[in-house]
Amino acid sequence: MSDWHTSTLTQLAAGLRARKFSSVELVRAYLDRIDASQAALNAFISVTREQALADAAQADRALAAGAGGALTGVPIAHKDIFCTQGVRTTCGSRMLDNFVSPYDATVVAKLKGAGAIMLGKTNMDEFAMGSSSETSYYGPVRNPWNPQLVPGGSSGGSAAAVAARLVPAATATDTGGSIRQPAALCGITGLKPTYGRVSRYGMIAFASSLDQGGVLTASAADAALMLREMAGFDANDSTSVDTPVPDYVAALEQPLAGLKVGLLREFFDKGLDAQNEQRVREALKLYEQLGARLTEVSLPNLPLSVPVYYVVAPAECSSNLARFDGVRFGYRCENPRDLLDLYRRSRGEGFGAEVKRRIMTGTYVLSAGYYDAYYLKAQRVRQLINADFTRAFGSVDVLMGPTTPTPAFAIGAKTSDPITMYLNDIYTIGANLAGLPAVSIPCGFVQDLPVGLQIVGPHFSEARVLNAAHAFQRASDWHTRVPQGYA
């Protein structure tokens, strides 16, 4: 069989269980695709070929014995922000270039427990700070639809890998859009769960109150399968929520008729590319045909998302990244003169420009005399945005709109202008501030580049959101498109 890579994760898992092919064959085929693509896409920071093949052999033995979990033998990749025991975990930074994690993140352990085989660690914006995967110490990731363009970020490596079918699924994280935005720009499905649904333990923190682990896949059904294994309360993460994990896969086929969809007025603003808007409107029309009822809703405080985010996230990051001090792990400068020199040069040489910019911004907004004006005020506005969402979900089941204002942009086009870059997350940040589950699914193309439709639901409504996404994917084929050269 040579068309494994066009199969879905769900199909592969079923094929393995039915022993139509072996995990070793499958893993080897995907590893070969990764190797062949690396020069063009730079989607991976580390490839763990030997371990993967050994794990696959073991998976085959388990499958032969009739044992095994939901994902036994299925190849996946982890964003290099998740700690993986015995495997280098860099977070895309020179600071952690030499860091081999002594433990597995909870997400990694859970997927391992379900039988998934890790093929490697994907490239990303340094410490997940970026919207283009250009700030990585390991060089930019390229978009499989056009290597001159960015794949989005920060989970650009995971997104490019899934889009190019180098793996059927990859983990990712989303602080302000880092799953959904690259999903949109790469033409795949990206799910950011409710804050607290997936454990953050072992996920290197960027902004703790916003970070949430999720997944990038080719379809909503695959995302449901992955989430079912990743989600759940973790005693190691005080912010994870102890509420039962529903069977997201079983909920996929529920009828859509009567679904109340709110169109986010604030998302159809002047920054939205006209053709991008056109694709989104067409998708909404399809939803209407599927039985959904569309109404327009307004979240008046939502336009404040970006400024709020760029106070809260840097504030938390400035503190979270203080542990990278050259003392216990990670990069340490050569021949420090004294303690201050050790700190200054280890951090000065270990961190890239965007990370430094955010640490400085965050340090500033938390400083005495500025705290009230920035951090406290931002938190208050965050409450208002939250309240807006709560009000909206009083009358609709889900909210829909574009994931991004435009399709993928050129590498280097926005690197010199941080504000323009930040505005790329204008539609995605709201869900992070309010801790809501959201998915981006492909809904068409603009000049041969994919664009995404975003679906946001109330807290812990992943089943509903995935159900809505799946219904759309049963009625369309955008999600089955594979970039030229990778089909």
Added chain:
Amino acid sequence: MSAWETVIGLEIHAQLATRSKIFSGSATAYGAPPNAQANLVDLGYPGVLPVLNAEAVRMAVKLGLAINARIAAQSVFARKNYFYPDLPKGYQISQYELPIVAAGALDIVLDDGQVKRIGITRAHLEEDAGKSLHEGLPGVTGIDLNRAGTPLVEIVSEPQLRSAKEAVTYMKKVHTLVRYLEICDGNMQEGSFRCDANVSVRPAGAHKLGTRAEIKNLNSFRFVERAINYEVARQIDILESGRAVVQETRLYDPDRGETRAMRSKEEANDYRYFPDPDLLPVVLDEALIASVRATLPELPDQKAARFASQYALSAYDAGVLTASRELAAYYEEVVRELAQEPKLAANWVMGEFAAALNKENLEVGSGKLPPARLAGLLRRICDQTISGKIAKEVFETMWSGGASADAVIDAQGLRQITDTAAIERVIDEVMARNPAQLAEYRAGKDKLFGFFVGQVMKATAGKANPAQLNELLRRKLAG
């Protein structure tokens, strides 16, 4: 009357006696090899998260209830950000705006017997830092993170203490309390109980506070007293010479008996406190507070009041006996065996017993001389088997040998002579041996009575019953 008034506030750090750390499962035992009790959370590894130790919360609540404070229905952990090698995360998790305990008070007894109420502004939970090691490590600094993440409760007093002595009295009171509550072992050598003292002086009668210096990390009552006295003298000196006190952090050097500036203002940190997003607010409901309240022991003040009334003791005696829960329990065990003599028991527990412990640096609970044994000895004083003086000798033998009072008395033939005939026989012999003194006494030299008592005691090796002897001797000498 001094022209200056001293104003002191204490920030006491008490290490909570939990088995594991405040945000990780590492053990908190003292004295392990460096970094043997530091796991990935304590080391601040990438990706790890803190999980609050529920026992530490209960202990803080217990303290709050014991000082009649307000227990916050919701308290919040905050990050105090600064860089230091012994602070692995680059921030300390503490409580800032919303502490778990606020607005409590403790009463202290001043030298003149007056009771003074000291307000306790707040008590909050936080994690301790590790420590840097320099000894035996030429050219490098070692970091030991065993202590990092150890739970502390910081107890902040109002600036209501007016002398070094008051400060020490207050600190001792808190020390007694946390040990009563069994939330802190109180071991000051190991750093389980220490304080920072905020000291300032102002012209007597002034309302405005003077500029303060903060003396860091005082880990003995003696150092607290000396450091404050030195600092007060230093500040008065500065003010009287017309200069101004600088607000700064100072360290006490016990070898030189002086305080020295540690950090100047220019290096002062902006800690950039903000709520820790990794931890949810601590929400305490009435049920939990009630369940902690149910575990409160009889508190030192309550116990002292009960001792004073139940055992008819002076306030001073009651205070000494209740200074530790163990001593108070020991005393009550003795009294249980000797219900009619609580004062005698108090004298012996505070006197011989406490002195003997002190001499050998032992704890009350060391098991040496169980209370029933001491009661056995005191019973022999009461029933006149031995005199109080002989009892002290018997006590020493019991202390070093471990035998019962009766066994010691019998073995050494210390039983008091209460047989009238036997005492009279000795008196007769003494009178016969000292005719000159007898004549003088009978001629009116009353002072010689003592001479005859001494002679009889000598002849009986001190065993003659003193009261009987007095009476018989007086009669015989009279002729």
